[in-house]
Amino acid sequence: MSLDGRTAMASGESQWITGPAARADVQSLRARSSAIITGAETVMTDNARLTVRAEQLPLSPELCELALSRPPLRIVIDGRLRVPTDLAFFTAGPVLVVTYQTPPENTAVIEYIQVPELNGHVDLSVLLGRLAQRGINELMVEAGPQLAGAFIQAGLVDELYIYMAAMLLGSSAQPLMQLPIELMADAVRLQILDMRALANDWRIIARPLAADV
Ligand SMILES: NC(=O)c1ccc[n+]([C@@H]2O[C@H](COP(=O)([O-])OP(=O)(O)OC[C@H]3O[C@@H](n4cnc5c(N)ncnc54)[C@H](OP(=O)(O)O)[C@@H]3O)[C@@H](O)[C@H]2O)c1
Structure with missing residues (x-):
């Protein structure tokens, strides 16, 4: 995100906000x-x-060879099955598509799972339970404001990694999270665990605190 907490222009353009050092750090997290x-x-x-x-x-x-021999499973939440499957996400290797609709047959590279719907979207708590059953115990959410906000609102986030670039994207740009909060009393409070420079950017690791802390 930018210093003013924005993650993409209103048009959706977002490449690149942070620099190569921050992006390399994201690669380690993915790995x-x-x-x-x-x-x-x-x-x-x-x-x-x-x-x-x-x-x-x-x-x-x-270590690079080891990491590449065990790549993370790439998962897309596509509740309504509207994402064209000829996009780069699908052609870059095996993926899991999560929907609340009746899924099509699996293909050689696309596995579909159906998860119950909650308020018009996939129920994220149920999804995480299913993923845990498959032995997925470290899950990285790398998404835009809607999905990032939904995970926070559902109380499913253990740690936030925020990469902050020294730029202002302005008030027309998209926020870090869609998190409609009206009252200070309802603010999501965080504990900052680590904050360090990565070349021209900053990395902040923070943990959401329980609501009554
Ligand atoms: N700066 C960055 O690091 C960064 C990273 C990623 C993306 N971006 C930018 O973010 C923008 C896209 O962000 P976005 O938030 O619109 O897209 P998104 O991250 O793809 O989020 C939309 C997805 O979230 C799901 N969703 C929304 N609310 C939900 C809920 N309550 N429970 C479960 N699932 C829910 C939607 O489900 P349905 O399928 O049911 O609709 C949809 O699949 C782009 O402009 C992109 O460039 C920036």
């Missing part, structure tokens, strides 16, 4: 995750692949 989860709009707007890329991984050749 250590069991799975990466994103949303339909991010896959369509950014043509995002969310793969681990050897040339960007800040690791020794041995």
